[in-house]
Structure formats: structure tokens, C-alpha cells
């Protein structure tokens with residue numbers, strides 16, 4: 208996937224999960240631009256597609272099993288749909304879904320991943336799905352309520368790593384300060400990825416120009432999705448750190464970023 212490095216690297220720094228939204232509609236120009244981004248992302252893998260609905264997130268929440276927190280109405284939401292039973296479909300859903308989240312962030316929109324089993328009969332919104340498709344996650348889209356946003360921003364400036372695992376925890380074979388800059392930037396960028404209840408169920412290994420992303424503990428569908436989110440952050444950080452390369456699903460761990468050639 209072609210990564211707009213600076214734009215998404217910036218989005219990684221400014222993205223927070225937002226539960227509170229203004230009632231304000233998304234500007235037509237912004238929505239159109241985001242829809243174009245999503246059209247492009249839908250071309251990347253056969254296994255995943257995204258779609259925006261101009262309905263409030265609160266209209267679909269009752270159809271999602273579980274506890275979500277206290278969401279206010281949003282002018283729109285996006286669904287992340289897994290299209291097939293392909294081998295790495297959950298990881299790709301995380302990878303592509305997070306790409307859309309970072310695009311939305313770049314457009315000034317708030318987001319929040321919500322993943323759960325979907326019961327279509329419990330919502331009036333008609334989420335069109337073909338046989339074999341499955342809704343993996345949703346996110347509200349809208350302008351976050353400002354006071355909430357400012358507080359979050361302020362707290363994060365005061366305590367930048369308040370709620371993230373240490374680099375030693377993220378790299379169980381040891382984090383080496385002498386690793387190349389692109390590797391350290393990749394791992395730092397991945398550490399701010401979103402995950403359910405902020406569990407950060409991933410770990411990273413580096414060697415031979417490859418950063419491997421793997422699940423911590425037993426793998427599950429949603430852990431693989433979250434590792435897909437972390438993989439995109441790894442790739443953005445690696446590219447921002449000057450590496451050129453590509454992602455690979457499977458082979459080692461859940462997925463890897465492999466540095467190729469010399470810049």
C-alpha cells in the first residue's frame with residue numbers, strides 16, 4: 208500500500224479514541240475527500256472493504272454485542288467489513304481500517320474503533336453485506352467535542368507515555384538502543400496504536416532488516432486485527448525513519464515489515 212508518510216505519521220501523534228461528538232455535520236468537501244480515500248483503500252486487499260454511513264454511531268451500537276462506553280451522536284460512522292475467509296483477513300482488516308482512521312484524523316475528524324459481534328436485526332441502519340461477509344468493527348466519524356479533545360491533548364502533552372507499555376515490554380527479546388533509527392522510530396510509532404481496553408496485545412522482534420509483529424499470548428481474531436493496526440504503525444514509523452520496504456503477512460509471527468535496498 209502506498210503510504211502518505213508525513214500525513215499519517217502526524218495523524219499517529221494526534222489520534223485519540225473519541226466518544227463525544229459535536230452534532231455538526233461533516234463538511235461536504237471533507238466527506239468527499241474521505242470517501243475517495245476509502246475507495247482507494249478498498250482496492251488494496253480483496254479481503255477487506257470499508258463504507259461510510261451518514262447515520263449516528265448510536266444507531267448501530269445496539270446491534271453490537273458488549274459494552275462500549277458512553278458515545279454521543281455522531282454525524283456518520285464507518286464500517287470495516289471482512290469479505291472473505293482469506294488467511295490473513297483479520298490482520299488486513301486492522302491494517303486497512305487503521306489507514307482509514309488515520310486519513311479521517313488528517314481530515315480533522317474524531318474516530319474510535321469499536322469491534323464486536325454484529326446482530327443486524329438490532330439496528331434500523333441497513334448495512335448491506337453479501338454472503339460470507341462479516342462486520343469486524345465500526346468507528347464513529349465526526350468533529351469531537353472540543354473541551355474533551357483539549358483535555359485529552361493537554362493530558363497527553365503532560366504524560367506522553369502515561370498509558371503505553373514500555374519499550375522493554377514491547378520487545379520481549381530486549382530493546383536495543385543501538386538498533387537503527389528506523390527500527391526505533393517504528394516501534395515508538397507502534398506503541399501509540401489503539402487496542403481494546405488499551406491492552407496492546409502485540410510484541411515486536413527485530414533482526415535481519417525485519418520487524419516482526421506477533422500476538423502476545425494466544426492469538427484470537429481481534430488480537431490479529433489489533434496486530435494489523437500495529438503493523439501499519441510499524442510501517443509508517445519505519446518509512447518516516449528513512450527505511451524503504453514492504454509488509455508481509457504470515458511467514459514469521461503475524462506479519463512483518465521488511466526493509467529492502469539502501470536509501
Ligand SMILES: Cc1cc2nc3c(=O)[nH]c(=O)nc-3n(C[C@H](O)[C@H](O)[C@H](O)COP(=O)(O)O)c2cc1C
Nearest residue numbers: 223224274275276319320321322401402403404405
Ligand atoms: C478493536 C478495538 C475495539 C475497541 N473498542 C472500543 C469500545 O468498544 N469502546 C471504546 O470506547 N473504545 C474502544 N476502543 C478504543 C480503545 O479503548 C483505545 O484505543 C485505547 O484505550 C487507547 O486509547 P487511544 O485510542 O485514545 O490511544 C477499541 C479499540 C480497538 C482497537
